[in-house]
Each structure stands twice: as C-alpha cells, then as structure tokens.
Amino acid sequence: xxxxxxxxxxxxxxxxxxxxxxxxxxxxxxxxxxxxxxxxxxxxxxxxxxxxxxxxxxxxxxxxxxxxxxxxxxxxxxxxxxxxxxxxxxxxxxxxxxxxxxxxxxxxxxxxxxxxxxxxxxxxxxxxxxxxxxxxxxxxxxxxxxxxxxxxxxxxxxxxxxx
Amino acid sequence: xxxxxxxxxxxxxxxxxxxxxxxxxxxxxxxxxxxxxxxxxxxxxxxxxxxxxxxxxxxxxxxxxxxxxxxxxxxxxxxxxxxxxxxxxxxxxxxxxxxxxxxxxxxxxxxxxxxxxxxxxxxxxxxxxxxxxxxxxxxxxxxxxxxxxxxxxxxxxxxxxxxxxxxxxxxxxxxxxxxxxxxxxxxxxxxxxxxxxxxxxxxxxxxxxxxxxxxxxxxxxxxxxxxxxxxxxxxxxxxxxxxxxxxxxxxxxxxxxxxxxxxxxxxxxxxxxxxxxxxxxxxxxxxxxxxxxxxxxxxxxxxxxxxxxxxxxxxxxxxxxxxxxxxxxxxxxxxxxxxxxxxxxxxxxxxxxxxxxxxxxxxxxxxxxxxxxxxxxxxxxxxxxxxxxxxxxxxxxxxxxxxxxxxxxxxxxxxxxxxxxxxxxxxxxxxxxxxxxxxxxxxxxxxxxxxxxxxxxxxxxxxxxxxxxxxxxxxxxxxxxxxxxxxxxxxxxxxxxxxxxxxxxxxxxxxxxxxxxxxxxxxxxxxxxxxxxxxxxxxxxxxxxxxxxxxxxxxxxxxxxxxxxxx
Numbered sequence: 001x002x003x004x005x006x007x008x009x010x011x012x013x014x015x016x017x018x019x020x021x022x023x024x025x026x027x028x029x030x031x032x033x034x035x036x037x038x039x040x041x042x043x044x045x046x047x048x049x050x051x052x053x054x055x056x057x058x059x060x061x062x063x064x065x066x067x068x069x070x071x072x073x074x075x076x077x078x079x080x081x082x083x084x085x086x087x088x089x090x091x092x093x094x095x096x097x098x099x100x101x102x103x104x105x106x107x108x109x110x111x112x113x114x115x116x117x118x119x120x121x122x123x124x125x126x127x128x129x130x131x132x133x134x135x136x137x138x139x140x141x142x143x144x145x146x147x148x149x150x151x152x153x154x155x156x157x158x159x160x161x162x163x
Numbered sequence: 164x165x166x167x168x169x170x171x172x173x174x175x176x177x178x179x180x181x182x183x184x185x186x187x188x189x190x191x192x193x194x195x196x197x198x199x200x201x202x203x204x205x206x207x208x209x210x211x212x213x214x215x216x217x218x219x220x221x222x223x224x225x226x227x228x229x230x231x232x233x234x235x236x237x238x239x240x241x242x243x244x245x246x247x248x249x250x251x252x253x254x255x256x257x258x259x260x261x262x263x264x265x266x267x268x269x270x271x272x273x274x275x276x277x278x279x280x281x282x283x284x285x286x287x288x289x290x291x292x293x294x295x296x297x298x299x300x301x302x303x304x305x306x307x308x309x310x311x312x313x314x315x316x317x318x319x320x321x322x323x324x325x326x327x328x329x330x331x332x333x334x335x336x337x338x339x340x341x342x343x344x345x346x347x348x349x350x351x352x353x354x355x356x357x358x359x360x361x362x363x364x365x366x367x368x369x370x371x372x373x374x375x376x377x378x379x380x381x382x383x384x385x386x387x388x389x390x391x392x393x394x395x396x397x398x399x400x401x402x403x404x405x406x407x408x409x410x411x412x413x414x415x416x417x418x419x420x421x422x423x424x425x426x427x428x429x430x431x432x433x434x435x436x437x438x439x440x441x442x443x444x445x446x447x448x449x450x451x452x453x454x455x456x457x458x459x460x461x462x463x464x465x466x467x468x469x470x471x472x473x474x475x476x477x478x479x480x481x482x483x484x485x486x487x488x489x490x491x492x493x494x495x496x497x498x499x500x501x502x503x504x505x506x507x508x509x510x511x512x513x514x515x516x517x518x519x520x521x522x523x524x525x526x527x528x529x530x531x532x533x534x535x536x537x538x539x540x541x542x543x544x545x546x547x548x549x550x551x552x553x554x555x556x557x558x559x560x561x562x563x564x565x566x567x568x569x570x571x572x573x574x575x576x577x578x579x580x581x582x583x584x585x586x587x588x589x590x591x592x593x594x595x596x597x598x599x600x601x602x603x604x605x606x607x608x609x610x611x612x613x614x615x616x617x618x619x620x621x622x623x624x625x626x627x628x629x630x631x632x633x634x635x636x637x638x639x640x641x642x643x644x645x646x647x648x649x650x651x652x653x654x655x656x657x658x659x660x661x662x663x664x665x666x667x668x669x670x671x672x673x674x675x676x677x678x679x680x681x682x683x684x685x686x687x688x689x690x691x692x693x694x695x696x697x698x699x700x701x702x703x704x705x706x707x708x709x710x711x712x713x714x715x716x717x718x719x720x721x722x723x724x725x726x727x728x729x730x
Binding site for chain 2: 009010013014017018021025055058059062063065066068069070071163
C-alpha cells in the first residue's frame with residue numbers, strides 16, 4: 001500500500017543523504033521525496049512516498065526515527081490528508097491541437113506558461129492521481145519533457161506535527 | 164584564552180575523561196598529533212593499522228563500558244578504520260572516531276588523501292559530523308560522546324578538516340547539550356509492566372532470552388534477581404554471555420546456531436519468551452517460519468526498530484533493560500504470592516531430558532589436541548576470571564561454548580559483523596584498561612594473520628596478552644560448512660604456507676611456544692600465564708578436522724539441530 005510519511009528533520013548538512021541512504025541501504029521503496037525548510041528555518045519538512053505492507057512501513061518509521069536528525073514524523077495517509085504535486089510538461093503545439101490543449105489544461109485547473117508558436121509548458125498542481133489523469137488526457141499531443149516535483153502533503157487532522 | 168582547533172580537540176577529550184586514544188598519524192591529522200604531544204593527560208597509543216585502532220578502542224569499550232576513542236587521518240586512514248567502525252556499530256559499542264580531513268577549501272576537489280569520510284561511514288555509524296567551523300569543535304565532540312554512549316550505543320564519527328584545526332577560538336566546553344531530535348528513552352509505562360508481569364506469572368514453559376543489551380545496560384544483577392525469583396530457565400546469546408552465570412542451575416547454555424540443544428529446544432517449545440536486550444538475529448532464530456510456534460513473545464529493548472523487525476512481539480516494551488528489569492522485579496515482588504513453581508515443574512523435567520544429551524560433548528584424544536580441551540584448560544588455569552577476546556571462526560564458538568563466563572564484560576567478541584582480525588587488537592585495548600587482569604586472545608591461524616602486526620603495538624606499550632592460537636591449518640568454520648554443504652570441496656579454506664608463529668612472535672620481541680601434544684596443554688598454559696610481563700604467543704597444533712557441535716544449519720529450525728553422534 002502507498003504511504004506518505006511526513007518527517008521533520010534538523011536543517012543540517014547531510015540530513016537528506018542520511019534519509020536517502022537509509023532507504024537504499026535497507027532496500028525500501030522510495031517513490032518520491034521532497035524536502036524544503038519549514039517556517040522554522042532550523043527544521044526541514046521531508047515528504048516521502050513509499051510502498052509497503054504495514055510491517056514494512058512500521059520498520060521504515062522506526063528506522064527513520066532512529067536517525068539523530070529526525071525530530072518528528074507521521075504517516076499522514078493513516079488519517080485524512082491533503083497531497084499536492086506540481087508538474088511542468090513541455091509540449092509541441094500543432095495549430096490544429098491548440099484548442100484541445102487549452103480545453104484540457106483548463107479542465108484540470110492548470111495553465112499554459114511560456115507559450116511560443118511551436119511549444120508550450122503546462123503547469124498544474126494536484127494529487128499525483130490527478131496529474132496522471134492529465135498526462136493520459138494529452139494523448140495525441142507530443143510531450144517532449146516533463147518535470148514532476150514529487151508529493152508534498154499535510155495531515156488534515158487537528159493539530160500539527162511539531163517538535 | 165584562545166586555543167587552536169587541534170588543542171580544542173585534545174582539551175575536549177580531557178573534559179570527557181578520555182585516557183587512551185588509539186590511532187595512527189597522517190598529514191591531515193598532524194596539528195592534532197602535535198597537540199597530543201604537548202600534553203600528558205590523554206595517552207595516544209600508536210597502532211600498526213587503523214583497523215587495529217578501532218578494534219583496540221572497541222575492546223577497551225566492551226571491557227570498561229566507557230567509550231573507545233580513535234584518531235585517524237584522512238583518506239586511507241579512515242577507510243582502513245571502516246571495518247572496525249562497522250564492527251562496533253553491529254554490536255552497539257560506544258566509540259568516538261576522530262578523522263582528519265583535507266583542508267576545507269580542498270574538499271570536493273579529489274585532493275591528495277581526500278575521501279568523503281561522512282559519506283563512506285554513514286551506513287555504519289550511529290551518527291557523524293563534518294566540522295565546518297572551529298567554533299563548533301567543542302560542542303560537536305560533546306554531542307558525539309553523548310550520542311555514542313546513550314540510548315542504544317554506537318560509533319560516532321567526527322571529521323575535522325586540517326585548516327580548521329589550525330584556527331584559533333575561545334575554548335568553552337559545554338556542560339550540557341540539548342538535542343531536541345534525540346530523545347532519551349528509559350523507563351517503561353507502569354501499565355505495560357503490569358501486563359507483562361501477568362503474562363510472566365502465568366507462563367508454564369518460559370525462557371528468558373538475553374542478549375548484548377543486558378551487558379551494555381549493566382543489568383546483570385537485575386537479571387539475576389528476575390530469573391532467580393521466578394525460577395525460570397535463562398539462555399544468553401553469543402553477545403550476552405556472562406550476563407547470567409554459566410554454572411547456575413537455571414542457566415541452560417548459550418542459544419543459537421552453535422548453542423546448546425536444551426537452549427534451542429526450550430526456545431522452540433516455549434509458551435513465553437522473555438527477550439531482554441536481544442534482537443532475534445538470524446543466527447538465533449534459524450528459519451523464521453517455524454520459530455517458537457507456540458510462544459508468546461515479550462520483547463524489551465531500548466531500540467524500537469528491533470521490535471517486530473524479525474519476530475512479531477505480543478508484548479513490546481521500549482526502554483533501558485536495566486530500568487525495565489527493575490520495574491519488573493518491583494512488580495513481581497508486589498505479587499510474590501502469585502509465583503507458582505508448580506507451573507513450570509513439567510517444563511524443567513523436559514529441559515533436564517534435553518540436558519541429558521550433553522550436546523557439548525566431544526571426543527577426547529591422547530594423541531591430538533582438541534580445541535575444546537584447550538579452552539577448558541584455559542578456564543581452569545585462569546580460574547574462569549580472564550578477559551577473553553576472540554576472533555571469528557570455530558575457535559570463537561569453542562571459546563563461547565567451553566570457557567564458561569560468570570560475569571559481563573569479560574567476553575569480548577565480534578558477534579554482529581563477525582570480523583576476523585578483531586581479537587588481538589581488542590585484547591590490547593582490554594589489557595590497557597585492566598593491566599592486572601589476565602587477558603587471553605583465543606584465535607585461529609586464519610584470523611590472527613589479519614591484524615598480526617599489532618604484535619608490534621603490544622611490544623611498544625608492554626601489553627602482555629596471551630595469544631591462544633588454535634591452529635588447525637584450515638579456515639575451520641569455512642571448512643566445516645564446506646564439509647556439510649559442499650561435499651568436502653575445501654575451496655580456498657586451507658592455509659598452504661603458514662608462518663612459523665613462534666619465530667614470528669619472537670621476531671616482535673615476545674615469547675613464542677608451540678604445543679603439539681594434549682599432555683602439554685595445561686603445563687604450557689600455566690607457564691604462559693605465569694609470565695606476567697611478557698606477551699606469550701601459544702601456537703596449539705590442533706585436530707585438523709574437529710567441528711563445532713551442536714549446530715543449526717542456516718535456514719533450519721531450532722528443533723532440527725545437528726548433534727555430534729552419541730557418545
């Protein structure tokens with residue numbers, strides 16, 4: 001099952017590699033990983049999407065918590081949560097596809113940025129599922145490059161992950 | 164007063180009460196070495212290889228319970244130390260490793276003797292630091308010692324660029340440190356204790372299974388109270404030997420791949436396993452699918468990640484094993500009227516039957532030296548009171564099975580990583596810590612050659628350890644597995660050109676002895692241990708094909724032990 005683990009960790013050099021090293025050394029799946037400082041500049045929030053059964057996820061959480069840099073963590077998929085990912089997709093625009101493209105992008109609440117005569121970049125944010133749907137809807141339109149941010153998210157429950 | 168970074172390193176070690184630093188100098192560490200030279204409080208022990216430094220510090224730590232300290236230079240200095248760091252990591256040994264690094268402006272440019280020490284050590288340290296400013300040295304060393312010695316202990320690396328050790332700043336050693344991301348776990352919640360004790364008091368077929376965590380937590384007295392009050396059978400893992408006295412009637416021997424028949428059978432048939440500071444390692448559990456099928460698992464450990472990792476716990480308690488045992492003992496004392504020895508009567512009858520097989524029996528010989536016999540005689544000659552370090556292989560298992568430990572911190576061996584070359588340098592560390600005690604390194608001709616150059620260190624510092632080389636001219640454990648699993652195809656497991664160990668020991672300035680007859684074993688040992696101020700290298704020419712029994716082959720279950728044919 002897919003889990004999103006939200007981690008608060010000390011904003012120190014080497015912290016990110018300790019987490020990624022833990023995943024590779026122990027053979028855990030890592031679907032996406034995002035990290036950036038929080039409103040407290042001494043802490044970073046890392047959002048890890050991983051796949052595994054309950055036992056594996058339990059072990060991942062315990063191993064993560066063992067890292068000296070990790071201050072707090074929670075599996076936000078357990079309770080309700082909100083997740084977002086950003087995609088930028090560069091597409092080739094043929095004149096006859098222009099209207100279609102605009103319609104699709106609008107339907108997904110995305111926008112077209114950096115538009116030229118021959119190509120454009122689509123920007124959209126949403127759940128990973130929604131982004132996959134957008135990509136599926138673009139069949140026939142040539143995508144030449146995509147960049148996905150990976151998932152970031154917050155638990156929808158009362159209170160907040162804190163140290 | 165302003166000090167250089169190098170002086171701050173040494174002053175910080177003094178603040179931590181460090182007596183010995185095991186190490187080897189090199190370019191990136193020279194400012195620190197100069198600082199060592201200008202003081203007398205912290206003694207630097209010059210080893211002959213950085214692996215030796217880490218094992219010596221490790222041996223010191225295992226024997227004393229204090230952190231071992233290592234100093235190495237950049238590049239090959241730290242890469243050579245990695246094996247010893249990993250050894251300490253696998254066995255949760257407190258260690259602080261200081262490594263010199265190339266000058267900060269050169270980091271990342273593939274400078275001479277540059278290696279990413281933080282990166283290369285990351286998988287085998289509890290934590291590590293790269294110092295970026297001279298002002299951070301003191302606080303970082305304080306943190307390193309705190310992390311290395313608290314919680315589940317382990318090695319911590321501090322990498323220090325050379326230019327930073329030359330810079331000046333005010334030396335202020337912090338009294339306390341606050342680390343919000345490193346919580347202190349100690350005692351269990353009272354409700355957990357009540358529930359666990361309820362299960363304990365109702366067990367009909369209990370086993371107390373203890374590991375290295377009991378040794379690290381110094382919980383042997385609490386363990387004895389616990390086991391003796393309840394009258395439960397107790398088994399120790401290889402790492403836990405000594406936590407419960409070997410000659411106590413409640414002790415059923417070591418557990419695991421080469422543990423006793425009764426210990427392994429008891430684990431398999433138990434209805435309650437009380438696991439204390441032990442992690443259900445694969446050398447203990449055998450095949451997981453049929454592990455202790457009828458047992459409820461009560462697991463106590465300070466490290467939450469070992470709970471449910473291999474074996475699912477029915478009752479899990481996170482905490483320092485000494486404190487949790489104290490809590491157990493208090494609760495049991497409150498309910499002392501509920502202890503019912505009748506409940507475990509049949510269980511003890513069954514255990515006695517298993518003990519009747521005498522699974523550690525071996526065939527004595529008048530013509531060829533049996534390795535078990537040497538270890539038994541070693542016990543007699545030292546009164547069972549020596550610190551015994553071992554390398555890794557058959558000799559390690561013979562030492563574990565036949566020495567008979569009654570106290571913690573006396574059995575010093577690489578359990579988790581299984582590091583050949585550990586024994587001699589570890590013995591040096593122990594001997595420095597306890598110069599008046601007997602220290603024996605039980606080794607084999609394969610293992611000893613991995614760090615044999617440390618005989619030079621022993622000479623330089625006058626460390627009269629006794630090397631017991633059980634020489635069968637084979638990598639014995641490898642040969643044993645090749646005999647069992649590869650139809651005796653002894654691929655690369657024999658030694659075709661062994662040195663003359665007696666001459667080699669003498670070349671280093673020590674005493675060498677070769678013993679070839681069983682009748683000479685005891686006399687030679689007595690002679691060697693009487694030489695209080697000399698290192699004696701005893702080369703015992705043993706039975707070439709003796710094997711370690713009993714044995715659970717990899718992937719088999721506890722009740723599928725391979726026993727030696729009946730006597």
